[in-house]
Amino acid sequence: MKLILLSLITGALVGFVFALLKLPIPAPPALPGIMGIVGIYIGYQVYIWMAGTFLK
Structure with missing residues (x-):
């Protein structure tokens, strides 16, 4: 916070x-601008999820 x-x-x-x-x-x-920031955040989270799921 x-x-x-x-x-x-x-x-x-x-x-x-x-x-x-x-x-x-x-x-x-x-x-x-806001949607671009949200898109960057979503892409980052998808990568983290995929790395944790498929690259173990």
């Missing part, structure tokens, strides 16, 4: 600094 909170605070600070400097946000559009 501590890591999640730290990540959220860091992201908020970076977003604030970018807005303050009037720079474009350093992230992809909201939904496609």
Whole structure:
């Protein structure tokens, strides 16, 4: 939980600094960006599952 909170605070600070400097946000559009992150996580979990199942 501590890591999640730290990540959220860091992201908020970076977003604030970018807005303050009037720079474009350093992230992809909201939904496609979130789906990309979810896809990466799912792919990682599938690999962990397959490695544990088939590579024993």
